[in-house]
Amino acid sequence: MSAPARSPQELNDTIAGGIGESPLRPDGTLKVRGEFAYSSDLWHENMLWGATLRSPHPHARITRLDIAPALAVPGVYAVLTHDDVPGENIYGLKYQDTPALAADRVRFQGEPVAILAADHPEIARQALKQIVVEYEVLEPITDPERAAHDDTLPHLHPDGNLVRYQRILKGDPDATADVVVSGVYEIGMQDQAFLGPESGLAVPDDDGGVDLYLATQWLHVDQRQTAKALGLPLEKVRLTLSGVGGAFGGREDLSMQIHSCMLALRTGRPVKMVYNRLESFFGHVHRHPAKMYYEHGATKDGKLVYVRAKLYFDGGAYASKTPVVVGNGTTLSVGPYNVPNAKIEGWGVYTNNPTCGAMRGLGAVQPTYAYESQMDKLAAALQMDPADLRILNAMSEGSTNVTGQLVDFPAPVGELIQRLKDMPLPPERTGPVDIRDMPGGASNTTHGEGVVRGVGYGVTIKNISYAEGLDDYSTARVRLEVIGGEAVALVHTAAAEVGQGLVTLQQQIARTELGVQRVTVHVADTSVGDAGSSSASRQTYITGGAVRNACRAVASAVRARFGRDDVVLAGGKLVASDGEALVSLVDVLGDEAVEETREYHHRKTYPLDPETGQGDAHVQYGFSAHRAVVDVDVDLGLVKVVQLDCAQDVGKAMNPDAVVAQIQGGSAQGLGLAVMEEILVRDGKVRNPSFTDYLIPTILDMPRMRVDVLERADPHAPYGVRGVGEPPTISATPAIANAIRAATGLELPRVPVRPEHITGTEEKK
Amino acid sequence: MRVNVTVNGEHRQADNVWEGESLLYLLRERLGLPGSKNACEQGECGSCTVYLDDVPACACLVAAGQVEGREVRTVEGLAEGDRLDPIQESFVECGAVQCGFCTPGLLIQAHDLIERTGNPSDAEIREALAGNLCRCTGYEKILDAVRLAASKR
Numbered sequence: 075m076s077a078p079a080r081s082p083q084e085l086n087d088t089i090a091g092g093i094g095e096s097p098l099r100p101d102g103t104l105k106v107r108g109e110f111a112y113s114s115d116l117w118h119e120n121m122l123w124g125a126t127l128r129s130p131h132p133h134a135r136i137t138r139l140d141i142a143p144a145l146a147v148p149g150v151y152a153v154l155t156h157d158d159v160p161g162e163n164i165y166g167l168k169y170q171d172t173p174a175l176a177a178d179r180v181r182f183q184g185e186p187v188a189i190l191a192a193d194h195p196e197i198a199r200q201a202l203k204q205i206v207v208e209y210e211v212l213e214p215i216t217d218p219e220r221a222a223h224d225d226t227l228p229h230l231h232p233d234g235n236l237v238r239y240q241r242i243l244k245g246d247p248d249a250t251a252d253v254v255v256s257g258v259y260e261i262g263m264q265d266q267a268f269l270g271p272e273s274g275l276a277v278p279d280d281d282g283g284v285d286l287y288l289a290t291q292w293l294h295v296d297q298r299q300t301a302k303a304l305g306l307p308l309e310k311v312r313l314t315l316s317g318v319g320g321a322f323g324g325r326e327d328l329s330m331q332i333h334s335c336m337l338a339l340r341t342g343r344p345v346k347m348v349y350n351r352l353e354s355f356f357g358h359v360h361r362h363p364a365k366m367y368y369e370h371g372a373t374k375d376g377k378l379v380y381v382r383a384k385l386y387f388d389g390g391a392y393a394s395k396t397p398v399v400v401g402n403g404t405t406l407s408v409g410p411y412n413v414p415n416a417k418i419e420g421w422g423v424y425t426n427n428p429t430c431g432a433m434r435g436l437g438a439v440q441p442t443y444a445y446e447s448q449m450d451k452l453a454a455a456l457q458m459d460p461a462d463l464r465i466l467n468a469m470s471e472g473s474t475n476v477t478g479q480l481v482d483f484p485a486p487v488g489e490l491i492q493r494l495k496d497m498p499l500p501p502e503r504t505g506p507v508d509i510r511d512m513p514g515g516a517s518n519t520t521h522g523e524g525v526v527r528g529v530g531y532g533v534t535i536k537n538i539s540y541a542e543g544l545d546d547y548s549t550a551r552v553r554l555e556v557i558g559g560e561a562v563a564l565v566h567t568a569a570a571e572v573g574q575g576l577v578t579l580q581q582q583i584a585r586t587e588l589g590v591q592r593v594t595v596h597v598a599d600t601s602v603g604d605a606g607s608s609s610a611s612r613q614t615y616i617t618g619g620a621v622r623n624a625c626r627a628v629a630s631a632v633r634a635r636f637g638r639d640d641v642v643l644a645g646g647k648l649v650a651s652d653g654e655a656l657v658s659l660v661d662v663l664g665d666e667a668v669e670e671t672r673e674y675h676h677r678k679t680y681p682l683d684p685e686t687g688q689g690d691a692h693v694q695y696g697f698s699a700h701r702a703v704v705d706v707d708v709d710l711g712l713v714k715v716v717q718l719d720c721a722q723d724v725g726k727a728m729n730p731d732a733v734v735a736q737i738q739g740g741s742a743q744g745l746g747l748a749v750m751e752e753i754l755v756r757d758g759k760v761r762n763p764s765f766t767d768y769l770i771p772t773i774l775d776m777p778r779m780r781v782d783v784l785e786r787a788d789p790h791a792p793y794g795v796r797g798v799g800e801p802p803t804i805s806a807t808p809a810i811a812n813a814i815r816a817a818t819g820l821e822l823p824r825v826p827v828r829p830e831h832i833t834g835t836e837e838k839k
Numbered sequence: 840m841r842v843n844v845t846v847n848g849e850h851r852q853a854d855n856v857w858e859g860e861s862l863l864y865l866l867r868e869r870l871g872l873p874g875s876k877n878a879c880e881q882g883e884c885g886s887c888t889v890y891l892d893d894v895p896a897c898a899c900l901v902a903a904g905q906v907e908g909r910e911v912r913t914v915e916g917l918a919e920g921d922r923l924d925p926i927q928e929s930f931v932e933c934g935a936v937q938c939g940f941c942t943p944g945l946l947i948q949a950h951d952l953i954e955r956t957g958n959p960s961d962a963e964i965r966e967a968l969a970g971n972l973c974r975c976t977g978y979e980k981i982l983d984a985v986r987l988a989a990s991k992r
Binding site: 080096098101103105106107108109110111114117194196266267268270271317318319321322348350351508510516572573574575731737738739740741742743764765766770772774776778779 | 857859860867868871872873874875876877878879880881883884886913914915917918923927928930931932934936937938939940941942943946962964965966968969970971972973974975976977978979980981982
């Protein structure tokens with residue numbers, strides 16, 4: 075069968091600009107014209123619509139499953155259950171523990187139980203109601219701390235309810251100090267809330283294989299998991315990236331991949347699946363909620379002596395990225411500070427709450443909120459300025475982190491904080507105010523009475539790319555050829571553009587390395603080598619490195635063809651070292667293209683010692699810091715973030731405008747977690763799976779931002795880059811929480827901070 | 840049911856429309872205009888905003904049958920041939936597009952704001968776009984784009 079009528083597009087807008095400049099996106103015009111093919115826009119002649127039946131119970135045994143009534147509905151072409159999974163009915167990113175379709179037991183509300191295909195999406199949804207499922211409802215396990223320690227609880231998986239435990243011991247774990255502060259912090263379950271719903275189109279092929287067009291973050295990992303479930307060899311399950319409407323980690327786990335392919339293979343027709351918003355909330359993993367016990371000890375003059383912490387991460391029903399969350403959470407648990415002595419323990423557990431996995435800032439968001447709360451508490455105990463306390467303890471190049479790893483690259487943490495401290499604060503309010511600038515805004519709830527202002531800092535450290543010994547790499551194929559009398563580069567990778575601007579960057583690198591103007595970015599698919607995931611702030615670094623390597627191989631081949639290795643490719647010509655243009659690239663290339671494929675692997679990392687947690691686990695860190703100014707209406711508990719400034723080190727700003735945009739967008743998600751975003755779960759059930767009840771920041775919620783970008787090149791990274799995407803999300807949350815504390819004097823040991831936390835009218839459980 | 844509607848200046852007809860179908864479904868799946876986006880289909884995110892008789896509306900909240908004999912203008916109808924509308928141009932120029940899923944709705948809403956007010960203040964922009972969720976940009980560059988588009992008038 076042919077490709078869909080609406081299908082992913084190659085990007086060849088000829089826009090100038092190499093690395094360090096800010097060329098426009100090659101997909102920008104398509105997107106503003108409404109012509110960009112997102113995964114939910116795909117369409118194929120004769121296609122069917124798939125739909126998923128999900129468990130209403132967080133924990134239950136399936137006692138009966140009858141699909142016959144649904145199959146009898148006119149317009150329904152297939153109804154499939156776990157019995158119909160052709161290969162292995164189990165998949166997972168780190169651990170293989172997730173069924174494609176539940177067999178005898180469901181472990182979370184929303185777990186897929188059956189799927190069907192029909193010729194209209196509404197018929198599909200109506201027919202779902204005809205599937206008969208009988209459940210024996212079981213008591214859900216919902217307390218992660220208990221799940222970590224109480225082995226008398228029912229086991230949700232064969233090995234029990236513990237996904238990972240990690241301990242880190244540094245120096246004297248039982249060290250004592252003059253000044254000690256402690257606290258217990260909780261963080262709610264945040265959702266990625268990407269706007270483009272989970273969707274894709276599976277097209278069966280004559281060879282018994284299937285082509286899947288979809289929105290994802292990592293084509294090859296989807297391919298491996300899907301092929302295994304379909305019982306097909308990899309080459310028969312071909313994936314092509316369609317337009318992705320945001321991701322933020324939420325597309326790392328499978329959603330409709332296996333299901334749509336199963337339906338396409340069974341019916342012999344293309345099958346499109348598109349989740350609605352309600353289903354999207356159930357269909358992807360969320361950010362791990364956490365409970366964290368912290369104790370900080372310091373000398374009288376403010377030097378940190380020790381940190382002791384216990385971190386509990388609720389992984390929900392399946393492992394997903396929980397092992398990585400425990401790894402990141404513990405190794406980053408003391409923040410970007412010099413801490414000579416530490417004892418850290420982290421648990422990631424199974425419960426019957428919604429499954430949690432990857433989200434921007436993976437594993438660092440939770441401890442950062444806790445340790446940055448602690449830093450403010452410590453500053454108060456020491457009667458020190460919170461920013462000065464942080465600067466005093468800030469790590470720098472040459473520091474050794476909590477796992478004993480030497481920081482052998484720039485780490486300008488103190489400078490970031492100082493820069494924020496030096497930025498002007500917004501003027502105090504005097505005289506009449508625009509009501510829209512007040513907490514409560516146009517709701518007209520206050521004209522300034524009962525409103526107090528506070529300022530807070532948040533600083534973070536985030537590991538970039540994959541850690542703990544994983545061979546993290548990407549592949550790029552670059553071709554240089556003459557098209558229409560001009561040398562044109564084609565860049566082909568499997569790396570997912572999820573909105574971050576990777577397609578722009580690929581063009582910038584090719585232009586810089588090959589000295590050409592026209593660069594086409596090929597549609598990402600599995601016909602080229604693995605690129606790894608668009609996550610962990612790694613694509614500019616890793617895929618950028620692969621594109622650079624492939625371009626340099628192409629340039630080298632061009633030089634060989636010309637017969638001189640002392641020339642560079644610039645301005646469409648081969649240029650000698652004295653600047654003399656020797657020959658046009660077009661003439662050297664002639665009719666014969668040059669094509670090279672290269673990989674980029676980052677420096678080797680190592681697993682943590684299971685006993686001591688020591689080890690060189692991380693390849694690079696990103697650092698960011700925020701200062702927030704908030705106004706709080708203490709009577710109603712309403713918060714208005716007045717200003718949110720950020721300073722971040724990006725190593726090298728490959729596309730300065732895009733860097734600033736990432737920082738602004740990431741900060742908005744951090745603001746969301748600070749004051750509004752939470753999936754409310756009670757007894758394992760989600761209470762707010764909609765944009766009506768799960769609130770993300772609007773344009774009215776986002777304040778002005780000053781963004782200060784530092785470029786302290788990392789000598790080990792391509793072009794000196796440092797991952798950008800995640801850090802601003804992480805440090806924004808504690809900055810706002812600390813500012814609300816500074817305004818109100820309240821403890822506020824939980825985010826998001828809700829009005830009832832400020833007014834003291836919280837409902838007791 | 841048969842629906843007759845003028846879309847982007849062109850008369851269009853759709854047959855066998857089911858009574859429960861939304862204008863959004865009609866546009867995306869029957870008329871081949873997927874520009875208006877299906878982000879929440881609950882009227883909360885604004886991604887499917889279109890002009891309905893010159894007034895912005897969430898296409899997901901309008902029943903297909905309600906548009907019989909009326910005029911709809913979608914994001915696909917903003918540009919004139921190859922010439923982008925200033926608001927489209929400005930979104931590209933200012934980096935206000937990242938994943939772009941919210942963009943079509945924001946463009947219609949911002950287009951309407953500029954048509955109505957000419958040169959909106961920041962507070963007016965924020966108020967007008969408050970019903971359009973964006974998850975990528977943090978909105979600052981969207982503000983820049985609307986200011987730029989207004990200045991081009």
